[in-house]
Amino acid sequence: MSTIRVCAYAKINLTLDIVRRLPSGYHELRSVMQQVDLCDEVTLALSADGISLTCDNCAIPADQTNLAWRAAELMRERYCPGQGVRLHLHKRIPVGGGLAGGSADAAAVLLGLNQLWDAGLGLPQLVQLGAELGMDVPFCLLGGTALATGRGELVEPLPHLPALGVVIVHPGFSVSTREAFAGLDGAALGNVAATETMLRAVQSQDVRQIAAGLHNAFEASLRRRAPQIDQIKRALLAQGALNAVLTGSGACVFGLCPSQAEAERVAGALRGAFPQLYVARTHQAGPALASDGP
Numbered sequence: 001m002s003t004i005r006v007c008a009y010a011k012i013n014l015t016l017d018i019v020r021r022l023p024s025g026y027h028e029l030r031s032v033m034q035q036v037d038l039c040d041e042v043t044l045a046l047s048a049d050g051i052s053l054t055c056d057n058c059a060i061p062a063d064q065t066n067l068a069w070r071a072a073e074l075m076r077e078r079y080c081p082g083q084g085v086r087l088h089l090h091k092r093i094p095v096g097g098g099l100a101g102g103s104a105d106a107a108a109v110l111l112g113l114n115q116l117w118d119a120g121l122g123l124p125q126l127v128q129l130g131a132e133l134g135m136d137v138p139f140c141l142l143g144g145t146a147l148a149t150g151r152g153e154l155v156e157p158l159p160h161l162p163a164l165g166v167v168i169v170h171p172g173f174s175v176s177t178r179e180a181f182a183g184l185d186g187a188a189l190g191n192v193a194a195t196e197t198m199l200r201a202v203q204s205q206d207v208r209q210i211a212a213g214l215h216n217a218f219e220a221s222l223r224r225r226a227p228q229i230d231q232i233k234r235a236l237l238a239q240g241a242l243n244a245v246l247t248g249s250g251a252c253v254f255g256l257c258p259s260q261a262e263a264e265r266v267a268g269a270l271r272g273a274f275p276q277l278y279v280a281r282t283h284q285a286g287p288a289l290a291s292d293g294p
């Protein structure tokens with residue numbers, strides 16, 4: 001097999017609580033993360049010429065700074081010296097939206113190369129490599145529904161949610177994760193009640209309770225700076241979303257709906273006002289090898 005395609009799924013945060021600032025400058029957090037079926041497609045082809053990368057979105061650097069490239073470099077350095085791969089990213093996940101698009105691509109590269117280069121690594125080893133690349137990469141390898149703790153890199157699987165519809169709205173501006181953490185005010189730190197409540201809701205599989213419990217510690221400060229966040233939340237709720245919240249460090253907001261059909265209806269009503277809008281549903285399977293080449 002010389003070519004592999006991997007679906008790299010986006011994530012949303014049902015809750016995101018920030019426990020405290022760590023001496024390292026990072027933050028300890030507790031978050032219930034959920035994979036959704038909005039995905040990039042990562043193609044990996046064996047190459048005799050080292051690592052190379054192309055991408056169909058020119059806003060994304062197709063060079064050594066890209067997390068997908070760094071994932072390949074790390075895998076090669078640690079386990080597969082002398083190997084080469086041509087990577088291509090077909091981007092569908094909006095960039096800078098809090099949906100872990102870059103991390104999902106990196107997770108897909110690790111998973112694809114494990115097969116293409118016959119590295120023979122198990123999921124725990126891949127997760128360990130992923131954590132060296134970025135805090136969302138371990139979750140992207142695991143997929144489904146999970147509790148993320150530590151700096152976000154410690155992930156424990158949770159029971160799968162019932163299939164829910166998700167309307168994701170990009171407000172037209174991006175937020176840098178580093179800046180979002182740096183700009184947090186003290187009031188956003190130390191309260192982990194939302195994640196504890198969400199863990200109970202996930203166990204009970206109660207969709208209304210899950211929706212009612214959505215929470216993001218970054219949201220209050222971003223709402224003060226960007227009135228679009230409130231506009232989007234209000235519009236999603238007015239059209240019948242069960243609830244709506246910021247994802248990750250922003251700037252996308254998602255609305256939760258009881259089904260994909262309902263999410264399509266809500267999206268149809270909002271597309272005129274918010275053109276950067278995506279419909280997805282909760283996805284439970286982790287990254288997937290899409291097909292094998294010759």
Ligand code: C5P
Nearest residue numbers: 025026027134135136151152177178181
């Ligand atoms: O993990 P990732 O590289 O995506 O994180 C980007 C930046 O976000 C980090 O360099 C750090 O400044 C900040 N961050 C943090 N606490 C975390 C995760 C990220 O302060 N738990």
